[in-house]
Amino acid sequence: MADVPLQPQAPPLPKAKAAPARSAPQQALLKLGLARDIDLALHLPLRWEDETRLVPIATLREGEVAQVQASVRHCQVDERRRRQLVVRVDDGSAELQLRFLHFYATQLKSYAPGVLLRIRGELRFGLFGREMVHPSVKVVQPDTPLPQRLTPVYPASSQLPQAYLRKAVGSALQRAPLGELLPAGLLPPGLPPLREALQLLHQPPPGSDAEALQQRNHPAWQRLKFDELLAQQLAQAEAQRVRAALRAPPLAGAEGGHTLGTRLLQALPFALTAAQQRVVAEIRADLARSQPMHRLLQGDVGSGKTVVAALAAATTIDAGWQCALMAPTEILAEQHFRKLVGWLEPLGLTVAWLTGSRKGRARSKMLALIESGEAPLVVGTHAVIQDDVRFARLALAVVDEQHRFGVVQRLALRAKLGQASGPIDGTSLEPHLLMMSATPIPRTLAMAYFADLDVSTLDELPPGRTPIATRVFADSKRDAVIERIRDEVAAGRQVYWVCPLVEESEHVDLQNATATHAQLSAALPGVRVGLLHGRMPAAEKAAVMQLFSQGEMKLLVATTVIEVGVDVPNASLMVVEHAERFGLAQLHQLRGRVGRGAAASVCVLLYTAPLSPTGKDRLRAMAETNDGFEIARRDLAIRGPGEFLGARQSGDALLRFADLQEDDALLEAARELAPRLWAEAPQAARQQIDRFLGGRAEFLKA
Numbered sequence: 292m293a294d295v296p297l298q299p300q301a302p303p304l305p306k307a308k309a310a311p312a313r314s315a316p317q318q319a320l321l322k323l324g325l326a327r328d329i330d331l332a333l334h335l336p337l338r339w340e341d342e343t344r345l346v347p348i349a350t351l352r353e354g355e356v357a358q359v360q361a362s363v364r365h366c367q368v369d370e371r372r373r374r375q376l377v378v379r380v381d382d383g384s385a386e387l388q389l390r391f392l393h394f395y396a397t398q399l400k401s402y403a404p405g406v407l408l409r410i411r412g413e414l415r416f417g418l419f420g421r422e423m424v425h426p427s428v429k430v431v432q433p434d435t436p437l438p439q440r441l442t443p444v445y446p447a448s449s450q451l452p453q454a455y456l457r458k459a460v461g462s463a464l465q466r467a468p469l470g471e472l473l474p475a476g477l478l479p480p481g482l483p484p485l486r487e488a489l490q491l492l493h494q495p496p497p498g499s500d501a502e503a504l505q506q507r508n509h510p511a512w513q514r515l516k517f518d519e520l521l522a523q524q525l526a527q528a529e530a531q532r533v534r535a536a537l538r539a540p541p542l543a544g545a546e547g548g549h550t551l552g553t554r555l556l557q558a559l560p561f562a563l564t565a566a567q568q569r570v571v572a573e574i575r576a577d578l579a580r581s582q583p584m585h586r587l588l589q590g591d592v593g594s595g596k597t598v599v600a601a602l603a604a605a606t607t608i609d610a611g612w613q614c615a616l617m618a619p620t621e622i623l624a625e626q627h628f629r630k631l632v633g634w635l636e637p638l639g640l641t642v643a644w645l646t647g648s649r650k651g652r653a654r655s656k657m658l659a660l661i662e663s664g665e666a667p668l669v670v671g672t673h674a675v676i677q678d679d680v681r682f683a684r685l686a687l688a689v690v691d692e693q694h695r696f697g698v699v700q701r702l703a704l705r706a707k708l709g710q711a712s713g714p715i716d717g718t719s720l721e722p723h724l725l726m727m728s729a730t731p732i733p734r735t736l737a738m739a740y741f742a743d744l745d746v747s748t749l750d751e752l753p754p755g756r757t758p759i760a761t762r763v764f765a766d767s768k769r770d771a772v773i774e775r776i777r778d779e780v781a782a783g784r785q786v787y788w789v790c791p792l793v794e795e796s797e798h799v800d801l802q803n804a805t806a807t808h809a810q811l812s813a814a815l816p817g818v819r820v821g822l823l824h825g826r827m828p829a830a831e832k833a834a835v836m837q838l839f840s841q842g843e844m845k846l847l848v849a850t851t852v853i854e855v856g857v858d859v860p861n862a863s864l865m866v867v868e869h870a871e872r873f874g875l876a877q878l879h880q881l882r883g884r885v886g887r888g889a890a891a892s893v894c895v896l897l898y899t900a901p902l903s904p905t906g907k908d909r910l911r912a913m914a915e916t917n918d919g920f921e922i923a924r925r926d927l928a929i930r931g932p933g934e935f936l937g938a939r940q941s942g943d944a945l946l947r948f949a950d951l952q953e954d955d956a957l958l959e960a961a962r963e964l965a966p967r968l969w970a971e972a973p974q975a976a977r978q979q980i981d982r983f984l985g986g987r988a989e990f991l992k993a
């Protein structure tokens with residue numbers, strides 16, 4: 292894609308003082324974000340190893356991980372196949388063979404016959420009976436005591452040995468301020484004090500069950516999860532309060548037949564659906580207020596969000612203010628808003644287009660139109676809110692395809708918006724913000740991350756759509772699929788062929804798409820086949836799109852640049868190659884490109900075998916439902932919320948302990964408690980946020 296999404300503004304790094312040089316493990320700690328004692332105290336074990344018990348070798352089952360203690364019978368380097376150290380030991384119950392493919396000469400010496408070893412590893416039955424490959428081994432005396440507690444195993448890194456981390460966590464746990472912040476009676480019943488919970492998880496008492504700890508439903512875990520969710524809800528409540536104090540221009544007043552809004556409705560070739568009418572009313576009510584709107588409009592692909600955006604723009608312009616419409620990339624901005632502009636321009640509106648590729652004189656001209664206020668509508672990519680763009684009176688920003696941005700980008704966007712509107716009439720006014728997304732946010736996710744967001748939903752499609760049938764085939768059926776294309780084209784209809792997305796490499800994408808284009812052109816003589824990919828110059832893309840829209844081009848081979856915004860009602864078949872590589876939401880978006888006309892439409896998902904069980908589940912979900920909400924729900928279940936939110940881009944998972952799927956009861960409790968805590972103990976609320984979120988609290992305000 293040509294446009295780079297907004298990068299968050301990184302806070303300036305503190306100037307380096309003449310601090311003592313840090314050791315490699317210390318630096319590694321910082322890299323993991325473990326700066327404060329409390330951070331270390333909250334760095335919880337991934338798992339626990341039970342080294343408190345010894346198990347007789349004879350009782351071990353295949354695949355069991357256990358600790359045994361046995362004397363060396365024999366130790367030698369085996370040179371026959373791969374050079375390896377082979378040690379035979381015996382604990383009186385049975386013999387066991389240890390094999391080391393990497394070893395030091397000192398091991399050979401210290402594992403002398405008669406020496407007692409404490410060995411921990413996984414038992415296998417090999418060619419020579421019981422064996423363990425690369426167990427951990429310690430030379431011991433018969434009276435060397437066993438540890439009393441389970442041994443924690445932490446998320447570590449190559450620079451950060453477990454032993455170092457264990458020590459660091461242990462001493463941080465002593466120092467960290469872990470006093471109870473919640474007034475007595477406010478904590479849900481059954482949860483232990485935080486200090487106790489952490490002590491237990493880091494240093495499980497003798498006799499603890501490693502399995503139960505692993506399951507993460509132990510009360511100690513519950514306490515941590517609750518505290519984390521509470522911190523997050525507190526941070527959001529604060530963000531909400533901050534927003535309530537902001538001011539925006541109220542956009543209302545203009546009424547009657549001469550307004551842009553009324554004329555637009557009259558000019559539309561269709562009537563609004565009931566859902567569209569409801570949503571437009573919700574948005575207008577928000578715009579009439581003097582607090583900035585912060586609303587998400589979610590609606591399935593094809594539910595008609597664009598016209599809602601156009602009506603919101605009209606309300607803004609009728610009130611005498613400017614509106615900016617943004618899409619994540621240039622091609623999307625073109626395709627998305629061309630229709631909208633096509634509705635509004637004939638009504639006498641000056642529209643400014645701002646995209647990354649518009650440079651020089653053309654750009655200066657647009658900037659002047661925006662700065663003078665001559666252009667009440669500005670359309671483009673996020674280039675629209677770059678530093679050198681000055682709006683005369685920006686009052687509404689609409690961001691389309693919001694789901695393609697991560698939380699961090701959303702935050703940066705809001706910061707930029709604040710700057711773009713600038714001080715007006717001596718007061719600092721914020722523009723209203725409308726975000727649109729075809730990927731609905733599941734309820735738990737909305738509660739956890741978007742508490743600061745009002746949501747409108749288009750839950751109805753415009754009339755006259757034919758449902759899309761989705762079929763899943765192995766790539767070996769490719770020839771049959773090509774036959775189907777021939778039939779479709781012969782019947783006068785058009786076809787999309789979507790090539791896989793190879794992450795990291797646009798170059799490989801291009802090669803694949805080009806090869807597929809050649810292959811399909813050869814297989815379908817007489818059919819005009821076009822190619823569209825992200826690297827093409829904008830003008831060339833537009834030319835290809837135009838040929839396809841006009842029906843001159845029958846088959847369009849494309850990378851995912853067509854994901855959103857393309858509207859060709861005559862297209863009735865879509866083939867997605869390597870469908871297993873796409874996200875469900877993305878497939879759903881793609882599929883929405885067909886089924887826009889009266890003809891029955893089909894989406895073929897081709898996959899390359901073998902498919903993982905999850906991969907099968909995902910494609911099955913696509914075939915089973917056309918409902919974007921249901922798909923989003925399943926996507927969340929399969930992938931987890933991190934990826935869903937684009938947290939992968941931000942490199943920071945937002946919840947470390949709680950799981951939104953499982954912990955909704957705790958989430959409800961935290962949601963209830965947050966406002967009370969702010970009211971009754973604001974100091975504690977602030978400390979709770981700092982304790983759990985530290986510098987990460989910023990993410991949650993987005």
Ligand code: ADP
Nearest residue numbers: 561562563564591592593594595596597598753
């Ligand atoms: P999306 O919500 O995916 O952005 P669009 O706004 O692109 O959907 O709308 C999809 C198509 O439906 C467009 O061609 C649009 O003009 C048309 N459309 C929108 N609203 C209606 C309606 N109420 N009746 C009929 N067609 C509509």
Ligand code: MG
Nearest residue numbers: 596597627856
């Ligand atoms: Mg759209």
